[in-house]
Amino acid sequence: MDLLILLIVLTVAVLVTATGFALSHRSRGRRAEAERRVVEEARRAPTPRAPVQPPRPAVEPEIRPDLEVLVEPGAAPEPEPEPVPVAPVRPRLRDRLGKARELLSGLVGDMRSRDRIDDDTWDELEEALLRADVGVATTARILDDLRRRVKETGASTPDELLDLLKTDLVEQLAAADRTLAFVPGELNVWMFVGVNGVGKTTTIGKLGQQQAAEGRPVVMAAADTFRAAAAEQLELWAKRVGADLVRGQEGADPGSVVFDAMSAAQNRGAALVLVDTAGRLHTKVNLMEELKKLRRIVDRTPGALKEVLLVIDATTGQNGLVQAKQFGDAVDVTGVVLTKLDGTARGGIVLAVQAELGLPVKVVGVGETADDLIEFDPEEFVDALFSA
């Protein structure tokens, strides 16, 4: 009996073990099958790609026009460029024509506020031009011309009248040649004439600076040997602007100074001789004879004398016109330098000089420093005179 029980137990144990083995074998097979499927699926699946990066924005290289090189972004900053020397600012007539602008811009304001042209309009215009130093003859000519233009165009308001006047003045002034004659490779002589105190020496200093800056070596000739102070003043300017100076003893022959200056210029390869002359002698006749003599000395080198510039102080008004006539008769004047247009000058003398003497105003002085000399620009001048 005991043996039978033992046999049964053993049989059960064997059965349980066999079943467990079979189960575990099946589950292992299933797991293997699952793993195989995963591998197979993975094999068939598309090859995974690296995550797609958003495209990097294309960065334009920075262009630095001042340096004219390309600077890659992120590169070490370029050192600051050397500061470029700044050219002196050209003075504007508009800012300097104090008195002249005051006179005419008041008239402009009054006239523009009205709506028709009548006798009063013409009277006011005439008075303003006379007060601005335009002179009787030139004023009459300007107004005649304006009446004709008003008829032709049918202008009916003071506004239109002023615009016609401005156009007329610019046209009259623009007709002249204002260039300062200079021929490269030749000896060029510019003579400056005019009464004492008008600004001859100062103008030579200013022009000397401008011409030297343009690469034209300058020799200054102190041919006013009658006043030691004149030569000393010119010497100061020559030092200031880096020009050579030729001067004589007080009372020396001005002709020999001019002759020496021209020789020195030729020897040193200088391009331009600026001749300062006397503005006053015992008599006017003496002065004019002296200037004629100087002219003849320069003329010994044919073609060297390129300009005889009459310097007129604009504040002397119509008196400047009288001087211009006297000097013009003695030495052929080629153009006018109008100085002190910044002061109490009324400006109209510019129109009178050109209309009555046929002489172009070539440059104007608008202050006492070396930069205060500007080419005369008719449009700028008329605009400055008549703008409010």
Ligand code: GDP
């Ligand atoms: P010069 O006798 O003809 O040689 O005259 P200067 O050159 O000695 O000038 C006489 C005075 O006028 C000096 O005090 C200058 O500074 C001054 N001057 C010259 N030109 C001008 C200018 O355009 N404007 C002003 N306000 N003064 C000027």
